[in-house]
Amino acid sequence: MGVFQNPVFEYVRSPDQDAPAPVRHAVAVVGAGPVGLAAAIDLAQHGLPTVLLDDDSTVSVGSRSVCYAKRTLEILDRLGCGERVARRGVGWNAGRVYFQDIQVYSFTLMPEPGNRRPAFVNLQQYYLEEILLEQARATGKVDLRWKSRVVDLRQDGPGVALRIETPDGAYGIVCDWVVVCDGARSPLRQMMGLECRGEVIRDRFLIADVLMDADYPVERWFWFDPPFHPNHSALLHRQADNVWRIDLQLGWDTDPDEERRPERVVPRLRQMLGDREFELLWVGVYSFACRRMERFRHGRVLFAGDAAHQMSPFGARGTNSGIQDADNLGWKLAMVASGMAPVELLDSYSDERVAAADENLLHAARSTEFITPKSRMSRTFRDAVLLLARSYPFARRMVNSGRLSVPAVLRDSALNTADADLFAGPMTPGAPAADAPVVVNGELRWLLECLGNRFNGMYFANGMSVLPGEVAAGIASLTLDRIPVETRVVVEPGNPIELPPGVMKLEDYEDLVAQRYDAGPGTFYLLRPDQHVCARWRAFDAQRARQAVLRATCNEPGRSD
Ligand SMILES: Cc1cc2nc3c(=O)[nH]c(=O)nc-3n(C[C@H](O)[C@H](O)[C@H](O)COP(=O)(O)OP(=O)(O)OC[C@H]3O[C@@H](n4cnc5c(N)ncnc54)[C@H](O)[C@@H]3O)c2cc1C
Numbered sequence: 001m002g003v004f005q006n007p008v009f010e011y012v013r014s015p016d017q018d019a020p021a022p023v024r025h026a027v028a029v030v031g032a033g034p035v036g037l038a039a040a041i042d043l044a045q046h047g048l049p050t051v052l053l054d055d056d057s058t059v060s061v062g063s064r065s066v067c068y069a070k071r072t073l074e075i076l077d078r079l080g081c082g083e084r085v086a087r088r089g090v091g092w093n094a095g096r097v098y099f100q101d102i103q104v105y106s107f108t109l110m111p112e113p114g115n116r117r118p119a120f121v122n123l124q125q126y127y128l129e130e131i132l133l134e135q136a137r138a139t140g141k142v143d144l145r146w147k148s149r150v151v152d153l154r155q156d157g158p159g160v161a162l163r164i165e166t167p168d169g170a171y172g173i174v175c176d177w178v179v180v181c182d183g184a185r186s187p188l189r190q191m192m193g194l195e196c197r198g199e200v201i202r203d204r205f206l207i208a209d210v211l212m213d214a215d216y217p218v219e220r221w222f223w224f225d226p227p228f229h230p231n232h233s234a235l236l237h238r239q240a241d242n243v244w245r246i247d248l249q250l251g252w253d254t255d256p257d258e259e260r261r262p263e264r265v266v267p268r269l270r271q272m273l274g275d276r277e278f279e280l281l282w283v284g285v286y287s288f289a290c291r292r293m294e295r296f297r298h299g300r301v302l303f304a305g306d307a308a309h310q311m312s313p314f315g316a317r318g319t320n321s322g323i324q325d326a327d328n329l330g331w332k333l334a335m336v337a338s339g340m341a342p343v344e345l346l347d348s349y350s351d352e353r354v355a356a357a358d359e360n361l362l363h364a365a366r367s368t369e370f371i372t373p374k375s376r377m378s379r380t381f382r383d384a385v386l387l388l389a390r391s392y393p394f395a396r397r398m399v400n401s402g403r404l405s406v407p408a409v410l411r412d413s414a415l416n417t418a419d420a421d422l423f424a425g426p427m428t429p430g431a432p433a434a435d436a437p438v439v440v441n442g443e444l445r446w447l448l449e450c451l452g453n454r455f456n457g458m459y460f461a462n463g464m465s466v467l468p469g470e471v472a473a474g475i476a477s478l479t480l481d482r483i484p485v486e487t488r489v490v491v492e493p494g495n496p497i498e499l500p501p502g503v504m505k506l507e508d509y510e511d512l513v514a515q516r517y518d519a520g521p522g523t524f525y526l527l528r529p530d531q532h533v534c535a536r537w538r539a540f541d542a543q544r545a546r547q548a549v550l551r552a553t554c555n556e557p558g559r560s561d
Contacts, residue, residue: 042330198291
C-alpha cells in the first residue's frame with residue numbers, strides 16, 4: 001500500500017479511423033481528467049453518448065488535488081460513485097491553525113448532524129480518477145479513446161470538426177457539441193485563439209507525498225511562519241493509505257529544479273516531522289495562476305474545469321469547482337441536444353459558472369494575500385490578526401488560511417423564479433439542495449439520493465391525511481413538452497397518506513427536511529436536475545410551477561434562441 005503505480009491504458013484503434021468520411025457524434029469531451037470524466041458520466045446518465053478523448057494513457061500522475069468538498073461528494077453520489085470515493089478516502093470536518101509554535105485556534109466545518117457526507121474527503125487525485133473511470137465504463141455510453149490528442153478544432157455552423165492524432169495516424173470526427181476539459185494549459189483554448197485572463201501568482205510551493213505511520217487526528221493543519229519553516233506557510237493533510245500530503249511555501253526566488261532534489265526536500269521534511277519515520281513518495285514544485293476565460297460557451301464549444309478557470313490551491317477549489325461545472329452543464333447540454341430546450345440554456349451554464357468562478361477567484365485571491373503578504377504593512381497586519389485570534393473569536397473571522405471550497409449559490413441566475421413568499425434559511429432559489437435523512441418504504445435513505453437527476457417537485461404534506469385534490473391533479477400535469485418532472489411528497493414519520501402512482505413518499509425521519517427547507521404543510525419546492533432550488537412557494541399552484549419549469553429551461557414563451 002502507499003506506492004501507487006500508474007496504470008497504462010491501452011490505445012485501441014477506433015472504427016472511426018477506417019471510415020471513408022469523418023463520423024458524426026453528438027458530443028465529444030476532450031480531456032479525461034476529473035472534470036471531463038464527470039461530464040461524460042453525467043451526459044451518459046442523461047442518455048447522451050460521448051466520445052471522450054485524452055492524449056495520455058493513464059490517470060493523474062503524482063500529487064495534485066486532495067480535498068473533495070461535501071457538495072462535490074453529493075455530485076459524485078448523483079453520478080453513482082460518491083460512496084466509493086468516501087470509502088476509499090479519509091473524511092474530515094475539523095482543522096487547526098498555528099502561528100509560529102502556538103495553536104491559534106481549531107475549527108469545525110460541519111457542526112450539523114444529519115448529513116450523509118462530511119465537510120471533506122481527502123483522496124489522491126489518481127484514485128478519484130480511477131473511480132470515475134470505472135463509473136464512466138459502467139455507463140456503457142462513454143467511448144474513451146486514450147492516446148488521442150486533439151490537434152485541430154474548427155467550428156462551422158452546424159458542427160465542430162476535430163482532428164485527432166493517435167499512435168497510428170490522424171483522423172477526423174465531427175461533433176454537434178464539444179466539451180473542453182483539457183486542463184490549465186488548454187491546447188483547445190489556444191487553437192480557438194481564446195484567452196484566460198488574470199494573474200500569475202509569483203510564489204512557489206513544494207508539494208510532497210510521504211508515507212508514514214502517524215497518529216495525528218484526521219484534520220487540516222495549517223501553519224503560518226512555523227519554527228520548522230520560518231517566514232513561510234505549511235499545510236498537512238492525510239490522504240488514503242497512510243500517505244500524507246505536505247505543502248511548503250517556498251517563495252518566488254527559488255529554483256524549482258534545485259528544490260525538487262531529495263537532498264533538499266528530505267531535510268526540510270525532517271525539520272517538520274522530527275524523528276518520525278517516513279518515505280518520500282513524490283515531490284513537485286507548483287506555482288499557479290488565478291484567472292478565467294471571459295465566457296465558457298463559444299458557439300458549440302463549452303469549456304469546463306481548469307481549461308475555463310484556474311485558482312490557487314488554497315481552499316481546494318480546483319477539482320471541486322470543475323466538478324461543479326460538469327454538474328451544471330450535464331443536464332443543460334442533454335436537454336439542448338435532445339431538443340427539449342433552446343441553445344440559450346447553455347448560455348446560462350456560462351453565466352452561472354462564470355459567477356461561481358469569480359466567487360472562487362475572489363476567495364482564492366484573499367487567501368493568497370493573507371498567506372503570502374506582499375508588503376511589510378500587510379505582514380504586520382496579518383501577524384497581529386493571528387495573535388489576536390488566539391484569544392478573540394472576532395479576529396478568527398479575519399484569519400484566512402485558505403477559505404475552503406463552498407458550493408456556489410446561483411442567486412442571480414436567470415433560471416430562478418424569485419420568491420413571492422417569505423422563507424427563512426439558506427434554501428433560496430439558486431442554492432444547492434440540502435441533504436437530510438428520510439425513510440422510504442421503511443428504509444433509511446438520504447433526500448438527495450431520492451431526487452436523482454430530473455426536475456423534482458417536493459411537496460410538504462406534513463400532518464395531512466389525504467393529498468388535496470388540486471395538488472394530486474396538479475403534480476401529474478407538471479411534465480411538459482417531454483421535460484420530465486418527478487414529484488416527492490414529504491410527510492412526518494408513519495403518515496399513511498395515499499399518493500398517486502409514481503410519486504415517492506419521503507418520511508421526514510428527524511424533521512430535518514422541513515427544518516432545512518423552512519417548510520410547512522403545503523410548501524412546494526422545485527429543484528433542477530443538478531439539485532439546485534429554482535423556485536418555491538408556501539402553497540402549490542400547478543400553473544406557477546409549470547411556468548417555473550419553463551423558465552428554468554429557457555422555454556418561456558417569447559424567449560428565442
Ligand atoms: C502539481 C499540481 C498540484 C495541484 N494541487 C491541487 C490541490 O492541492 N488542490 C486542488 O484543488 N487542486 C490542485 N491542483 C489542480 C487540480 O489538479 C485541477 O484543478 C484538476 O485536475 C482539474 O481537472 P481538469 O479535469 O479540469 O483538468 P486536468 O486534470 O488537467 O485534465 C486535463 C486532461 O486533458 C488531457 N489533454 C490535454 N490536452 C489534450 C488534447 N489536446 N487532446 C486530448 N486530451 C488532452 C490531459 O492529458 C488531461 O488528462 C493541482 C494541480 C497540479 C498540476
